[in-house]
Amino acid sequence: MHKQGASQVPSGFVSSHDVANSLQASPRQYTLENFEIGKKLGKGKFGKVYCARDKATGYVCALKVMEKKELIHYKVEKQFRREIEIQSNLRHPNILRLYGHFHDASRVFLILEYAGQGEMFKVLRKKGRFDDVLASQYICQIAAALAYLHKKHIIHRDLKPENLLIGLDGEVKLSDFGWSVHTPTSRRNTMCGTLDYLPPEMVEAKDHDNKVDLWALGVLTYEFLVGSPPFEEPAHKATYKRISKVDLKIPGFVSVEASDLIRKLLQHKPEKRFPLEQIPEHPWIMKNRPLWPKSQAEKLH
Numbered sequence: 001m002h003k004q005g006a007s008q009v010p011s012g013f014v015s016s017h018d019v020a021n022s023l024q025a026s027p028r029q030y031t032l033e034n035f036e037i038g039k040k041l042g043k044g045k046f047g048k049v050y051c052a053r054d055k056a057t058g059y060v061c062a063l064k065v066m067e068k069k070e071l072i073h074y075k076v077e078k079q080f081r082r083e084i085e086i087q088s089n090l091r092h093p094n095i096l097r098l099y100g101h102f103h104d105a106s107r108v109f110l111i112l113e114y115a116g117q118g119e120m121f122k123v124l125r126k127k128g129r130f131d132d133v134l135a136s137q138y139i140c141q142i143a144a145a146l147a148y149l150h151k152k153h154i155i156h157r158d159l160k161p162e163n164l165l166i167g168l169d170g171e172v173k174l175s176d177f178g179w180s181v182h183t184p185t186s187r188r189n190t191m192c193g194t195l196d197y198l199p200p201e202m203v204e205a206k207d208h209d210n211k212v213d214l215w216a217l218g219v220l221t222y223e224f225l226v227g228s229p230p231f232e233e234p235a236h237k238a239t240y241k242r243i244s245k246v247d248l249k250i251p252g253f254v255s256v257e258a259s260d261l262i263r264k265l266l267q268h269k270p271e272k273r274f275p276l277e278q279i280p281e282h283p284w285i286m287k288n289r290p291l292w293p294k295s296q297a298e299k300l301h
């Protein structure tokens, strides 16, 4: 099965599967005292993330710190609790582990798996776009993570490059379960923020199911290969229209096989979208798999 943790830890530190698990399973109640705090890894909407080391085991992780006041002020406590509840029960090599959480008088701390290569969003913007070999590798890993979630009746609903981290070995780590839900759902919600990754049934405020993640995977495939999402427009209304009509134009430099997968995922009718289980056998993946780094190709078998 998949090894967890070992390759995530820089040399010189204790690194083992068991140590990773002890962070999760031990009855130990963690406090800030248990950690040596390292450099700041980033800043999110509601908190700051630091590299940290468990003093007892030497295990390196990421510590996300949030002010309780802010969570209350922005009325996101419920969403935040759901995020913790969902993420702490997930075990998959392409899903960021949440080992545990603790709090003090004013802050909440999440103990997260450390993703050594940082954010997919930054890597993609820096590179402009990915070639078929890299993109297919990422898409296959994300598909595996989504298949795992869907089997557990969870829909992610917020798949985009900002919510993907990259591990030290270059593997994708799906994170940010703030919008994810247990199915079934008939939630009609007006979501704020970017529309770019939303499928027709969500922009049209209809009921939706786990097929929304397939649509987002199609958008992501396009974005990895082209550099920007397919329905991007300066105004929300224009993006909405293009999504609703599935106004999809794929540039000529995108390979025939990749275009085929993108078209099959970006189907207006949710039930027509290409199933996750078939992605590893899609010609685009099959053609590129032999060119993946050996370690990545093996992990997906």
Ligand code: ATP
Pocket (backbone or CB within 6 Å): 041, 042, 043, 044, 045, 046, 047, 048, 049, 062, 064, 096, 112, 113, 114, 115, 116, 118, 119, 162, 163, 165, 176, 178
């Ligand atoms: P929010 O989820 O509140 O909208 P966000 O997704 O923008 O916030 P956070 O999850 O708070 O951001 O993380 C902020 C930044 O810290 C990320 O963009 C990333 O660069 C870095 N980061 C977060 N978690 C990790 C991690 N586990 N390993 C490495 N870097 C991380």
Ligand code: MG
Pocket (backbone or CB within 6 Å): 044, 162, 163, 176
């Ligand atoms: Mg986020």
